[in-house]
Amino acid sequence: MLSMSKVSCECGHINPEGTEICESCGKPLQHENKQVLNMRYEGVARRSQTYNKSIVDKIWNFFSSVKVGVWIIVLTLLASSLGTIFPQELFIPPNVDPAAHYAQEYGVAGKVYYTLGFHNLYGSWWYMGLIAALGTSLIIASIDRVVPLYRALKTQRVTRHTGFMKRQRLYGTSQPENVDETMAEAKELLKSKRYNIREENGNLVAEKNRFSRWGPYVNHLGLIIFLLGAMLRFFPGMYVDENVWVRDGETVVLPGTDGEYYLENEEFVLELYDEEDERFVESMARTSDPVVETFQTNAVLYEREQGDTIGVDGELTRIDEHPIEVNDPLTFDNFSVYQVDYKLNEFSDMSFELTNRETDEAVGQIDIDLFDPEDTYELDDGYAVDIHSYFPDFFFTDDGDPSTRSSVPDNPAFIFEMSGPDLEEPEISFVGIQQNMDVNGDNQYGMNFADLDTNHVTALTVRKDLTLPFLIVGGSIFMIGLIQGSYWAHRRIWLQRGEDGSVHLAGHTNKNWQSLKRDFEALSNQTELQVPADQIEEKEKKEEAEKENETSSRNEKE
Amino acid sequence: MAALSETLLLIAFFSYFASTILFAVSLTGKKWRNKEGDMSGNRWGTFGYTVAIIGFLFAMGYFFTRWAAAGHPPVSNMFEYTAFLGITLTLGFIVIYAIYKSNVLGLFTMPIAMLIIAYASIFPREVEPLIPALQSYWLHIHVITTAIGQGILAVSFVAGLVYLIRVIDTSKEQKNKQTFFLEFIMYCLASVLAFVVVSNAFNLAGFESEFNYVNELGEEAEITYNLPPVFGPHEGEVADENQMDALITMPDWVESEDLNTVFWSLASGLVLYGLLRLIFRKRLSYALKPVLKGVSPDKADEVSYRAIAIGFPIFTLGGLIFAMIWAQIAWTRFWGWDPKEVWALITFLFYAAYLHLRLSRGWHGAPSAWLAVIGFAIIMFNLIFVNLVIAGLHSYA
């Protein structure tokens, strides 16, 4: 708790310890001799400016300092820029070794980049640490200021101490002939400029847009909610991000949905821009590649009947259908299924003929499903073909052995074992695309390529992100606060009667002084009041003139 | 329709030119007397402002006719986006002038807007079809809002520049960091102008040099230069004898065509800057000083701040929030640490730092003005360098 040594002012108001300007009448309580008052937080007592003993005080003061806040922002900025020097790990080809990739592509610099962990910068502990410090600073700095500021703005009285008036940046006195009339005119004018007027003993304060003072705190609150929302992603169940490839006509279980949802790809459709389209002829003539206009998956969504155990094919109920396009996902039950990629004409089925090499006569044909080949294909008359080995994406290893890169049939190859009534031993043949060889050298039978079927494949991303509502709320609050604090300024104009029939004028705004001055100019045009002096500007002008005098006198001497 | 839109942009460009002249007259021409016979400035500034608005309306004419011709808002390649940024800069000026009536701001903003639009013209100008990810109205909302925000933020750069030229003593005797960097800004502006002129000149003349060369993978490749090849590609040979051969051949790891472009922009800038120095016989920032004699530094400082206060929320809305909405729909996630996104975040953080620094007095005036200059440099870096060099998802080229 805060300690209780209060500061009482001559006006009778009791201020909290550390107050610089009386919350009620505005009498300066500290720094008696300073020229213009520091009005940023109305001279209120802030915890960070008052206590500095315990460790909690020290942490509090550290994070509430704007200087520290700016450092955190700048460090985050610099750190973020480091991550764009070379691509992040996310963006390099998926099947390469990152260590080798960075060294190979970017030389020594790339090696250093990788060793320092910059290839995964935005997920690093120290980047997260910066963001955490930013959040902490936002919370502490805001609480430190908003509570006392709120109280001070609520407590302020109309009549102000002369010490307060004189030490405002805009201050002046006028000697109107008729004070009452002038004050009344001024009041009307300020009202027409949409100031709220409060009066007390013939004195007046005109105030507007006080709500804009809460702008920074509202936007900070929005940011805090946003950052917390972003953190929620790391809780299980909040976030799903899965990829799935679906072939034309195929139905697959949607990953990440606990086997609850299935999706059928009825047809994948790709459309190219018409090269004759007169809008684009010129630009399309510059490249020879066709430009894709749309690609979409005509999808049907199924839900598995309740009660069925996972892994067992339960009854599927059709619940929705939707053409999924880029920018137009299929959405259901917090999930969205997005179109992300495709592959045209992927091999799906291959047919071969078992042929007698001497007579060139075909014994029979086998059709192989490249995704699910059978072990043995029986043919008529006792002939059979066994698949000894299958390499969906065939290549020779460095040792010269056949092998496969993946299970996707981009370059299928087979080792067949052919047997039949006229063969004592099964014959072995290796068949791939544009390769066909006997393994032993003198085969009687061969496998001849007969036919190839292809299929389009669509790539979809299944995404669930339950953090989005938090981000939307945080982002909206942030924007509201930002607009509130940026597009309005809190202005106050004090008009106070002096003892000798004069009127004291003072003005304060938290920003945009030129605009406040224009209000005073309007006041002086319409009433007998004179525009108050800008004490800071005058001081600066004086300094500039002095400097110029110095240089010119120096020049004269030379 | 497409031809009409080009004409409208050209008219807008010349309106901005006329507006510049009017603003120049307003600052240097004779003062007018008002009814009471006092010297009270003149009306040339109001004329300049009116012509600027007319120019902006023509630019809008360009924008909507091209939209109609292409079937999508013209903000989807380098030419379209850069030209639009020049237009939003004038929009920002129109807004700020309405508040502060600053003629000197007009004198500086209009030529810089023209420079940006002219720079846009060196990129291919044909209407391009949109790939599927870009066919989203959220994308268009995002890009348009971002450009408006950046245009207004750019006004703060112009006002900051006015402030710096006004207050910094750039006479010959002064040699310090501030005079150096201020003069460096002058050189950069000259260099953009010179580069635009040179590129357009060679373009009009139909200059081309086609090379067969060996690229860094050791493969044969072809490349076309649109500027005379001072730096040619690795083992490059001109395809056609009548075309100009390279002066110097580069090793294979150098992007020789980019290097050539950089060389031309720096060199032509030096020539133009040198000529101007010869004419004025003093620093360019010093030569401009007399025009700014009547400018109040305090007001210039406030204009620069105000432009950021107005532009920052709009930039944030367009460059971060709308960007996230679009990314969520088109790329399945609202944020992906793509270089362009990161640089938008950096811009956001930079201006946030600026706003917080302004909370303390010591950062008003010159430090603020320099920050406004750096902010604009970040925006341009994001537009040019990140787009053309660190190509990410958003890459237009």
Ligand code: HEM
């Ligand atoms: C990226 C993060 C941040 C953003 C976007 C942000 C945004 C803002 C904005 C727009 C303002 C209003 C400025 C003006 O109107 O001139 C503001 C004020 C302020 N910010 Fe932040 N801020 C951030 C981080 C911080 C941090 C880390 C601190 C910690 C010290 C902080 C402390 C303050 C203070 C003390 C004010 C002045 C409040 C007032 O005038 O009543 N901000 N902030």
